Structure formats: C-alpha cells, structure tokens
Amino acid sequence: xxxxxxxxxxxxxxxxxxxxxxxxxxxxxxxxxxxxxxxxxxxxxxxxxxxxxxxxxxxxxxxxxxxxxxxx
Amino acid sequence: xxxxxxxxxxxxxxxxxxxxxxxxxxxxxxxxxxxxxxxxxxxxxxxxxxxxxxxxxxxxxxxxxxxxxxxxxxxxxxxxxxxxxxxxxxxxxxxxxxxxxxxxxxxxxxxxxxxxxxxxxxxxxxxxxxxxxxxxxxxxxxxxxxxxxxxxxxxxxxxxxxxxxxxxxxxxxxxxxxxxxxxxxxxx
Numbered sequence: 001x002x003x004x005x006x007x008x009x010x011x012x013x014x015x016x017x018x019x020x021x022x023x024x025x026x027x028x029x030x031x032x033x034x035x036x037x038x039x040x041x042x043x044x045x046x047x048x049x050x051x052x053x054x055x056x057x058x059x060x061x062x063x064x065x066x067x068x069x070x071x072x
Numbered sequence: 073x074x075x076x077x078x079x080x081x082x083x084x085x086x087x088x089x090x091x092x093x094x095x096x097x098x099x100x101x102x103x104x105x106x107x108x109x110x111x112x113x114x115x116x117x118x119x120x121x122x123x124x125x126x127x128x129x130x131x132x133x134x135x136x137x138x139x140x141x142x143x144x145x146x147x148x149x150x151x152x153x154x155x156x157x158x159x160x161x162x163x164x165x166x167x168x169x170x171x172x173x174x175x176x177x178x179x180x181x182x183x184x185x186x187x188x189x190x191x192x193x194x195x196x197x198x199x200x201x202x203x204x205x206x207x208x209x210x211x212x213x214x215x216x217x218x219x220x221x222x223x224x225x226x227x228x229x230x231x232x233x234x235x236x237x238x239x240x241x242x243x244x245x246x247x248x249x250x251x252x253x254x255x256x257x258x259x260x
Binding site for chain 2: 010011012014015017018019020021022024025028029031032036037038043045046047049050052053054056057059060061063064067
C-alpha cells in the first residue's frame with residue numbers, strides 16, 4: 001500500500017482467466033468455430049505495425065547488449 | 073486511422089525490462105496503472121509471472137520518460153462440460169484425474185498503458201497489432217488466443233481492435249477479461 005496524492009492505493013492484481021461453464025462455454029466454442037477474416041487493409045496495418053515495433057525491439061535489445069558489454 | 077509514421081521517424085526503442093530494472097516515472101492518467109508499472113511490475117518479473125516491455129527513447133537509460141508499456145504472461149482459456157462451477161467442483165473432488173476440461177493456449181496482456189503525452193497517436197493500437205502478430209509470426213509453442221485484463225475505460229479500445237468479452241460475470245467490475253482469436257489473422 002502506498003500514498004499517492006493523499007490517497008492510499010495499490011495496483012489491482014492481474015485477474016486470472018476463469019474456466020468457462022455452461023452457456024459461456026458453448027458460446028465460446030461456437031465463436032471459435034466461426035470463420036472470421038480481417039480485411040486486407042487491417043492486415044496490412046497489423047503487419048506494418050508489427051514490423052515497426054519489431055524493429056524497435058531489435059534496436060532496443062542490441063543497445064542493451066551493447067551497454068552490458070561496455071559495463072563488463 | 074492515423075498511421076504511425078511519425079512514431080517510426082523517431083529514435084524510439086522497445087526493451088524488455090530485466091528483474092532489477094525500474095521505471096522512474098510514468099503517467100497515463102490512471103493511478104492504478106501508474107502504480108503497476110512503478111511498483112508492482114518488478115514483483116511479477118521477480119516471480120516470473122509476467123514480463124514487461126517499455127517503449128521509450130533510445131537515450132532514456134534510466135526509464136525516466138517511457139512512452140508506453142505492456143506486460144505479457146502465459147495464459148489459457150479452459151472450457152468445462154459442466155453447466156456451473158458447483159457441479160464441476162463436486163465432480164472433480166470425486167474424480168481427481170478426470171478434470172473434463174479442455175484448454176487452449178493463450179498469451180495475456182496483463183496491463184498496457186500509454187503516457188498522457190502520447191495519447192491520440194495510436195500507440196496503443198500499434199502495440200496491440202504488434203502483440204497479435206508476435207504470437208503468430210513465430211509461434212514457437214502454440215498460442216491460439218490473446219487475452220487481456222482490460223480496465224473498463226479501455227474496453228471500447230479493445231472492442232474496436234477485435235476483442236470480445238469472455239463472459240458477463242465481470243461486467244460491473246473495474247477490469248474485464250476479453251480475448252482475441254489469433255485465427256482471425258489467417259489468410260484464406
């Protein structure tokens with residue numbers, strides 16, 4: 001527990017994913033078996049963002065290794 | 073939707089935080105999420121329950137001005153043959169080895185937040201798109217779904233990005249569990 005702006009706070013724990021029963025389980029399975037496809041435009045955007053962030057991640061990891069090596 | 077070209081032209085990097093790493097300051101406008109990255113996320117890393125990635129400027133070595141972060145962990149979605157938890161518990165107490173559960177592998181976004189100064193730049197969608205492809209582009213261990221423990225204010229954002237609620241049990245809670253089926257990304 002911490003004090004933030006005169007209030008006691010603590011971040012909520014990440015919630016566990018529950019087991020699905022009954023109607024929830026049936027709805028989930030039915031949706032899983034449905035064939036849905038995203039549009040070509042959406043796919044292009046997702047791929048572009050993936051490549052963009054992957055590049056950032058690779059640069060970040062390379063920089064981290066470089067700094068570790070310098071520190072050693 | 074705004075393209076992230078303005079973000080691409082900067083010197084931003086993404087780094088997975090190590091156990092001893094800390095984030096010095098962060099403000100996404102939600103105290104609870106701020107508290108998570110500033111104080112709680114190291115505990116998840118230490119216990120190997122979740123890993124956290126930060127988006128930041130390359131020269132921000134001490135994590136003093138991070139733009140966004142997201143935490144990932146392994147997850148699963150399990151479905152039961154039973155109509156409710158009571159019936160399932162009664163059965164599983166009698167027959168320990170017969171769980172009658174079917175589980176599907178998933179990756180969970182525990183928390184994802186963007187700094188107030190970067191709101192409206194589609195940074196959240198960019199990171200979400202990355203996570204979706206990250207688990208399909210090189211699917212090393214099998215992962216069918218992305219789940220998220222979403223804060224109620226962020227639920228419209230996840231719905232716009234193809235997520236659906238797992239059930240209605242948490243409809244009035246501060247966070248809701250949603251999922252995205254990675255098969256939706258398959259090409260015909």
